[in-house]
Amino acid sequence: QQQVKQSPQSLIVQKGGISIINCAYENTAFDYFPWYQQFPGKGPALLIAIRPDVSEKKEGRFTISFNKSAKQFSLHIMDSQPGDSATYFCAATVNTGFQKLVFGTGTRLLVSP
Amino acid sequence: DTGVSQDPRHKITKRGQNVTFRCDPISEHNRLYWYRQTLGQGPEFLTYFQNEAQLEKSRLLSDRFSAERPKGSFSTLEIQRTEQGDSAMYLCASSQGAAALVTEAFFGQGTRLTVV
Numbered sequence: 027q028q029q030v031k032q033s034p035q036s037l038i039v040q041k042g043g044i045s046i047i048n049c050a051y052e053n054t055a056f057d058y059f060p061w062y063q064q065f066p067g068k069g070p071a072l073l074i075a076i077r078p079d080v081s082e083k084k085e086g087r088f089t090i091s092f093n094k095s096a097k098q099f100s101l102h103i104m105d106s107q108p109g110d111s112a113t114y115f116c117a118a119t120v121n122t123g124f125q126k127l128v129f130g131t132g133t134r135l136l137v138s139p
Numbered sequence: 140d141t142g143v144s145q146d147p148r149h150k151i152t153k154r155g156q157n158v159t160f161r162c163d164p165i166s167e168h169n170r171l172y173w174y175r176q177t178l179g180q181g182p183e184f185l186t187y188f189q190n191e192a193q194l195e196k197s198r199l200l201s202d203r204f205s206a207e208r209p210k211g212s213f214s215t216l217e218i219q220r221t222e223q224g225d226s227a228m229y230l231c232a233s234s235q236g237a238a239a240l241v242t243e244a245f246f247g248q249g250t251r252l253t254v255v
Contacts, residue, residue: 032181060243069143069230069246070182115181124170125234125244126195129181 030118032130039137045103047133049116052097056118060127061090061101064113073114074101106137143247145231151253152221159217160250164233171214172244173206175199176228185229188214221254228252 031050039045049059057078062070076083076090076099083090089102103110116130144163152158164171169190174182185204187195190211200206203221208214218225228249236242 062246067248069232069248071246072243075243117181124187124189124195124236125172125232125242126184126187127174127182127244129183132179132181 030116030128030130032116032133034133035131036134037136039106039135041106041108041137041139043106043137045101045106045110045135045137047101047114047116047135048098049100049130050096050098051118051128053118053120053128054097055120056128057121058119059090059092059099060117060119061088062115062117062129064115064132070115103135106135108137108139111135111137143231143233143245145229145247145250147250148248149251149253151255154221154223154254156221157217157219158221158252159215160229160231160252162214162216162231162233162247164213164231165235165245168233168235168245169211170234170236170242170244171208172232172234173214173216174230174232174246176230176249177226182230185216218252221252223254226252226254 060075061073063073064070087104092099113132117127146161171188173185176182188208203219206216230249232244232246234242234244
């Protein structure tokens with residue numbers, strides 16, 4: 027019940043295309059859902075996050091769509107660029123006052139020029 | 140302040156040896172976390188400090204692992220009698236928060252441990 031399932035495992039998108047990564051969870055107590063971007067040899071960096079009281083959040087080219095009833099959320103990267111090539115992790119946490127994040131298994135995104 | 144700093148970046152050790160990693164959080168961040176990331180997986184929570192108090196420990200943290208955060212500043216993670224299964228990236232993160240507020244956690248670049 028603590029798992030966050032992420033798909034696909036890898037994704038190849040052409041430059042300018044839309045990258046879509048999906049996550050699903052079981053624990054209805056989760057109430058904070060961040061997405062992290064990780065480049066090789068680096069730690070994860072927060073990209074965008076959403077709380078379940080909204081269905082969508084957009085920051086620049088990155089959008090989170092959230093479906094509370096289906097317990098699913100997704101990351102959309104519009105106008106994907108080669109510099110977006112990285113591994114993306116969805117995560118979830120219960121708001122107990124600290125970030126005991128449960129991460130998905132990651133999606134390796136490659137944006138071809 | 141340039142972010143969360145971890146040292147060393149890489150560590151190769153023989154099975155059975157003890158290792159210690161250091162994490163310097165962003166100054167004034169009162170919350171500090173350790174996570175472990177194995178190849179091809181997402182990070183897994185290990186432990187959490189609020190100031191100098193260790194408030195949560197994962198079941199992943201066996202009795203060979205110990206973490207400290209003296210004076211609520213830097214933190215150390217020690218692994219005793221290392222095993223090959225300990226090979227992973229050990230990530231430190233910090234955040235600033237009060238009460239039940241969830242705030243952004245900033246991760247360091249990690250320490251990659253290889254046990255041979």
